[in-house]
Amino acid sequence: MMNDPLDHVHLSKEESELYRARQRSRNKVMGIVLGSLAILFFAISIVKIAAQVTGKH
Amino acid sequence: MDSAPPLGSTVALPAEWRDFFALTKPRVMTLVIFSGLCGLLAAPGEIHPILAFTAILCIAIGAGGAAALNMWWEADLDAGMKRTSKRPLPSGRMDPTSARDFGFALSGASIVIMGLGVNWLAAAILAFSIFYYAWIYTVWLKPRTPQNIVIGGGAGAFPPLIGWVAVTGDITLMPVLLFLIIFMWTPPHFWALALFVQIDYAKVGIPMMPVVAGEKSTRRQILIYALLLLPVTLAPWWIGGTGWVYGVSALVLGLIFVLLSAQVGLRVTGSDDKMLPEKRLFGYSILYLFVLFGMLAGDRLATVQGWQ
Secondary structure: OOOOHHHHOOOOHHHHHHHHHHHHHHHHHHHHHHHHHHHHHHHHHHHHHHHHHHOOO | OOOOOEEOOOEEOOOOHHHHHHHOOHHHHHHHHHHHHHHHHHOOOOOOHHHHHHHHHHHHHHHHHHHHHHHHHOHHHHHOOOOOOOOOOOOOOOOHHHHHHHHHHHHHHHHHHHHHHOOHHHHHHHHHHHHHHHHHHHHHHOOOOOOHHHHHHHHHHHHHHHHHHHHHOOOOHHHHHHHHHHHHHHHHHHHHHHHHOHHHHHHOOOOOHHHHOOHHHHHHHHHHHHHHHHHHHHHHHHOOOOOHHHHHHHHHHHHHHHHHHHHHHOOOOOOOOOOHHHHHHHHHHHHHHHHHHHHHHHHHHHHHOOOO
16 A cells, blocks of 8 residues: 655645645546546457458458 | 755655646647648548547657657756746756656557557657657757757658558658658758747757857758758659649748748848847748648548549
8 A cells, every 4th residue: 555645744734735636636637548548448449349340451 | 957846844746737738848749740630631541530539649649758758858958948947847846757757658658559559660650759859859969969950850750651651551652751841841940940049049058050050051051941841842742642732732832931931041130130030930830831731631632522
C-alpha cells in the first residue's frame, strides 16, 4: 500500500486543501484518459476482428 | 533547475494537469494534427474511420511526447527567454522528473498503439520522428549549428508522411514530397520569427542563423528557401499525384510566399525597426501551410467525386 505524502508533513488547512484539490483534479483527468483509451482499444479490436471476418486487411 | 513549489517543509505541490497539457505544445500540435490528417485524407486507399482517428491521435500524442522531452531538456534555456519563461518547468510549476517521465510515456504509448492499431511502418516512422525531434534536433543540432532549423525542420515534416503511410502501408514518392514541402517551408517560417526575437536567442547562446551569420545572410536564405519551396510544392501536380485544385492553389499561395519573402529578403533595417514584413511573413507562412495542405485534401475529394 502506498503512503500518503501528507501523512508525515504538517500542513495548514489551506495548504492541505490545495494539495488535495490538485490530486483530485489530476485523478479525474487520468480517469477520463484511461476510460477513453479503453473505449478506443475496444473499438479498434472490433474493427480488426470485423476486417478479418470479411477478409479485408 | 527549479522544481515544483514546496508546501510546508518537505512536500511539493503536485503539478496541475493543465501544466502537463502545456508540455505538449498544444499550438504546435494543431499544425501537426492538421498536416497529418491532410496526409491521411490525400492518400489513395481506404482506412476505417476508427483506425484513421487512432492514427491521428497517435501522431498527436507522439508529437506531444517529443515536445515534453524537448521542454524537459531545454528548461534552463527556456528560463532565459521571455517567450518561454512562463512554461511549466522554468516557472517552477513542475519538477523535471515528472516532465521527463510524461514525455517518455506519451512517446512510448503513441508508438505501441500506432503499431498495434494501424501498422508498424507508420509506427516506425513515428518512433523515428520522435527521436529526430527529441534528440537529433533538441539535444544535438540546436545548440551546435545555425543550420539547426533546416535539419530540425525534418521533425515537423513527418506528420503528413505518417498519415499517408497509415493508409497505404508503404512509402512512395508522393508522401516523400509532402515531407519535403514542410522541410523546405520550415527555414523561412522559423527564420522570419528568429529575426524579430533574435535578442532572446542570442541571450541563451542558441546559434540561430541571425545571431551567427547575421541578418543580411538570413534574409537572403529566407528568399532562397522560398524560391526552392515553390517548385517542391508544385511537384505533386507535375508527377500527376494531384489534380489542378491543388496545383493552382500551390502556385498562387507559393507566389504570394515568394513575394512576402522577397520583401524580407531584400530589406535593410535600422536599429529600431518594427520588423513588420518579417511578422507578416511569419503569420502568412502559418496560413500558407494550413491552406496548402487543406487544398491537398480538397483535391483528393474533388478527384473522388469526379470533379476533376
